[in-house]
Amino acid sequence: MYTTQMDAAKRGIITEEMKAVAAEEQISTEALRDLVAKGQVVIPANKNHKCLKPHGIGRALKTKINVNLGTSKDCLDLDLEMSKVMEAVKMGAEAIMDLSSFGDTQVFRRKLTAECPAVLGTVPIYDAVVYYNKALKAITSRQWIDIVKMHAEDGVDFMTIHCGINKATAERFKKAKRHTNIVSRGGSIIFAWMELTGNENPFYEYYDEILDICQQYDVTLSLGDACRPGSIADAGDIPQIEELVTLGELTMRAWEKNVQIMIEGPGHMPLNQIRANMEIEQTICKGAPFYVLGPLVTDVAPGYDHITAAIGGAIAATYGASFLCYVTPAEHLRLPNLEDVKEGIIASKIAAHAADVAKGLPGASDWDYEMSEARRNLDWDRQFELAIDEEKARRYRAESTPEREDTCTMCGKMCAVRNINKILRGENVDIMD
Numbered sequence: 001m002y003t004t005q006m007d008a009a010k011r012g013i014i015t016e017e018m019k020a021v022a023a024e025e026q027i028s029t030e031a032l033r034d035l036v037a038k039g040q041v042v043i044p045a046n047k048n049h050k051c052l053k054p055h056g057i058g059r060a061l062k063t064k065i066n067v068n069l070g071t072s073k074d075c076l077d078l079d080l081e082m083s084k085v086m087e088a089v090k091m092g093a094e095a096i097m098d099l100s101s102f103g104d105t106q107v108f109r110r111k112l113t114a115e116c117p118a119v120l121g122t123v124p125i126y127d128a129v130v131y132y133n134k135a136l137k138a139i140t141s142r143q144w145i146d147i148v149k150m151h152a153e154d155g156v157d158f159m160t161i162h163c164g165i166n167k168a169t170a171e172r173f174k175k176a177k178r179h180t181n182i183v184s185r186g187g188s189i190i191f192a193w194m195e196l197t198g199n200e201n202p203f204y205e206y207y208d209e210i211l212d213i214c215q216q217y218d219v220t221l222s223l224g225d226a227c228r229p230g231s232i233a234d235a236g237d238i239p240q241i242e243e244l245v246t247l248g249e250l251t252m253r254a255w256e257k258n259v260q261i262m263i264e265g266p267g268h269m270p271l272n273q274i275r276a277n278m279e280i281e282q283t284i285c286k287g288a289p290f291y292v293l294g295p296l297v298t299d300v301a302p303g304y305d306h307i308t309a310a311i312g313g314a315i316a317a318t319y320g321a322s323f324l325c326y327v328t329p330a331e332h333l334r335l336p337n338l339e340d341v342k343e344g345i346i347a348s349k350i351a352a353h354a355a356d357v358a359k360g361l362p363g364a365s366d367w368d369y370e371m372s373e374a375r376r377n378l379d380w381d382r383q384f385e386l387a388i389d390e391e392k393a394r395r396y397r398a399e400s401t402p403e404r405e406d407t408c409t410m411c412g413k414m415c416a417v418r419n420i421n422k423i424l425r426g427e428n429v430d431i432m433d
């Protein structure tokens, strides 16, 4: 009856996935269908991911977050990695990207699509290197594309494909003499392969074939930004913008085949450039949802990059980004541990929610209103229940017990909230008694 969510939307069909997303987003199914038809909302939903709880991604909807996980040489325990995935979902991650880089990656990928309800993404280029386990230059163009097909068959909902760095962009990159060259992992792999073999980027050359695979399984493409700036010095430079223009052209080609598209974006970027960058993406890519890593607004805070990214992410999502890739305190330093993952998720959720409030999405500030009400009433249990990180809020209060139960140790009897409540009730306020 239809191939992809976009195909259905263009034919006027409201799918089960659209109904589920509309119910969550306080939007009518018809309005959502029109946004999907225009490519301004994607609903990544591979036909083989049977346990999926669908989510919509687009600037008219709530900002979503992605968490990167997966097996590695240091963590090959599938059950342990799966428990991290489920914990991330419980904490509010709408999407999980499986970036497994060691062992039999297909086993874990299939476990995810069989058991995990989150929207699942992968980067086939990483997996190809592991899967073929041979010299980079010996991998053929056909073999890169075969991995895309394998992931689609396995039920992956969206894939990052680094198709924007073609030979022309690669030449511009070499002339540009960027401060931090290429920092995208996938981008660096495909650029190296192109240099070693002299061939065109296979993801660009055989893009139509990739679109046919995506159409068959309804895989959403996330067009990777190989030239995303890796420092604020490179933000908004020629390679970044040139690649974005190519991604805009590839977006139009995908929409002709009803393949859903997201665009990936910076990276590192100073605060004052973020709004303009979001608007440029929205115009060049005709409103295709923007998926950003960060942006990190300064380069000097290793150990705190969940904060630099949350500052940039909140601004980005206010002005056009729809999807934030979480950044953990371990960014630039090491593989994140469980605590890093948790801090990264919380920071991204704060950025996403702050943007939703700023955008004035229906119902977005209700949560804040309830929290401030509980605060006014000094209702500590309710404050804990509403906290974005309930465990931390409870722990902090328990670690510092106030003299009076209805205050906290910050101001004690000078508690402004308590004293104003008392005076407004006509009661006496004596701070020094």
Ligand code: SF4
Pocket (backbone or CB within 6 Å): 407, 408, 409, 410, 411, 412, 414, 415, 416, 417, 418
């Ligand atoms: S003691 Fe101070 S910080 Fe604590 S609840 Fe009262 S006003 Fe707020």
